[in-house]
Amino acid sequence: MSPEKLSTYLTARRREIEAEMSRCLVAGEGRPPALVRAMRYAVLGGGKRLRPVLALAAAEAVAGSGARRRALRAGCAIEMIHAYSLAHDDLPAMDDDDMRRGRPSLHAKYGEATAILAGDALLTDAFAIVATPSRRTAPGATLAMVKEIAVAAGSSGMVGGQLADLSSSGKARVGLAAVREIHRQKTGALLRASVRVGALAAGAEAKTLRRLTAYGQAFGLVFQITDDVLDEVGDLKRLGKPGGGDRAAGKATYPAVLGLEGARSEARRVARAGYRAIAPLGTRAAPLEALLGHVVDRAS
Amino acid sequence: MSPEKLSTYLTARRREIEAEMSRCLVAGEGRPPALVRAMRYAVLGGGKRLRPVLALAAAEAVAGSGARRRALRAGCAIEMIHAYSLAHDDLPAMDDDDMRRGRPSLHAKYGEATAILAGDALLTDAFAIVATPSRRTAPGATLAMVKEIAVAAGSSGMVGGQLADLSSSGKARVGLAAVREIHRQKTGALLRASVRVGALAAGAEAKTLRRLTAYGQAFGLVFQITDDVLDEVGDLKRLGKPGGGDRAAGKATYPAVLGLEGARSEARRVARAGYRAIAPLGTRAAPLEALLGHVVDRAS
Numbered sequence A, B: 001m002s003p004e005k006l007s008t009y010l011t012a013r014r015r016e017i018e019a020e021m022s023r024c025l026v027a028g029e030g031r032p033p034a035l036v037r038a039m040r041y042a043v044l045g046g047g048k049r050l051r052p053v054l055a056l057a058a059a060e061a062v063a064g065s066g067a068r069r070r071a072l073r074a075g076c077a078i079e080m081i082h083a084y085s086l087a088h089d090d091l092p093a094m095d096d097d098d099m100r101r102g103r104p105s106l107h108a109k110y111g112e113a114t115a116i117l118a119g120d121a122l123l124t125d126a127f128a129i130v131a132t133p134s135r136r137t138a139p140g141a142t143l144a145m146v147k148e149i150a151v152a153a154g155s156s157g158m159v160g161g162q163l164a165d166l167s168s169s170g171k172a173r174v175g176l177a178a179v180r181e182i183h184r185q186k187t188g189a190l191l192r193a194s195v196r197v198g199a200l201a202a203g204a205e206a207k208t209l210r211r212l213t214a215y216g217q218a219f220g221l222v223f224q225i226t227d228d229v230l231d232e233v234g235d236l237k238r239l240g241k242p243g244g245g246d247r248a249a250g251k252a253t254y255p256a257v258l259g260l261e262g263a264r265s266e267a268r269r270v271a272r273a274g275y276r277a278i279a280p281l282g283t284r285a286a287p288l289e290a291l292l293g294h295v296v297d298r299a300s
Helices: A003-024 A033-043 A050-063 A068-089 A106-110 A112-130 A139-153 A158-168 A176-201 A206-233 A254-258 A260-297 B003-024 B033-043 B050-063 B068-089 B106-110 B112-130 B139-153 B158-168 B176-201 B206-233 B254-258 B260-297
Strands: none
Touching (some): A033 A068, A033 A112, A050 A176, A068 A139, A068 A176, A112 B158, A158 A176, A158 B033, A158 B112, A176 A254, A254 A260, B176 B254, B206 B254
């Protein structure tokens, strides 16, 4: 898939995703308007929508265009969880960031209490969205999607990684194994879950699910390595904030352990494993392949 | 059921609940030990365990002693959500409480960042626990339990109520309708969900579920009215903190709107509706009846 075709693909998917996320975050049903406003600010302020795109692309890789609606909703729920994690990460007691994507972060805009509660609400409502039954998906598959997301986002996944990352800050030496484990949890787990949830929504059989899981695993790792490289190189335009912050904060990063070139070559190595895993799925998996290539390229 | 029999009943149930909650919060599977320690501190520091007791008692009211295990696990998950909400409520940006149940609150003990993350992890892991499939419960019923809990805890339930409560602080006049709506969301929704989840775990038919829902609704309301009364009267021993704090903070309370005697009589009136709703279930519902009576009595 050419960069132009990928770009067209992404534009179309993102349009669907924005519309669905806006539908997921509406007033009414007793929701205080001030809470909904903060939730929408946290979620609808841009972003690449990588997680719901992965869910959709994985569902399409399994079944053509079937079961897309279910994958779309689950992907949007994951994006809400991603948004809550950024909002809580930015809090003064955590990373203390007043800016996010080139505008005030959630607590800078609405105050700390509202930012904490809006994050809590995004996380909780995400599960209400995934757990809504649908005629086209068996309850057992939907339940598996809930569990997949909860495990990826919880104490042995994303939140666990965040705490380990905080604890590692300022430590003199962090080895590659520790860096990899922290990032596997902090970022990789939810990206991998995005792919798996799309596959589950589409009713993937065990073998296909295994292939897509291997792809999701590789994707998460490549994403984190290249994110670290971008942070090191510093790319105000792409990240919306000055570079080098993580390294300056003494956090565990790939370039800190492997060097800049070593990190880039590690990203390419892991990506190749991802391509191999989905090769047998043929052209239906072309968007997944192109997405992974796109992530590798951003650091080169 | 006599107070002595209720006391014996509660002791036995709480023993099961403590054991199950301890099993739900274990190290391993990549969980950072510091995170697990904070999560255990937040959950295992005492408390009446009202929510899991309600889930168990509701399941027993439906089916004798069947399906108890499922109700127990779901009840413990709700208790984890309750514990997370207290931990986030106590944060400096929220109620700023350094004490909880007669000992340091979570952030006073482990710091703010850990308290935020441990709360996030408790909320997320609760859904992983509820969404775990079991042979004895249909996936559809388990999915309904997930949805029930997510809706009760999210933006139109508990978190919504917390934000509305914060917004109402210091407002000159809050009417009874507003007080009732805030409390229905903030405390009532999760108590009602505890009862409903127990009923769903036991496979209650529609009519029984409606009866138990009405009971759960009444229970939540009576709980909040009597909580307000206790806060007003001030009962250091029972609440573990000095009384009158909510009224002093200008929060919407029942005694502030109805007066002390008016609030007590309102609690008795609502409780009678709760008794009536479960009367047709007979002796199997005796623990539920006694629990509600116990909550009414604590304010008299």
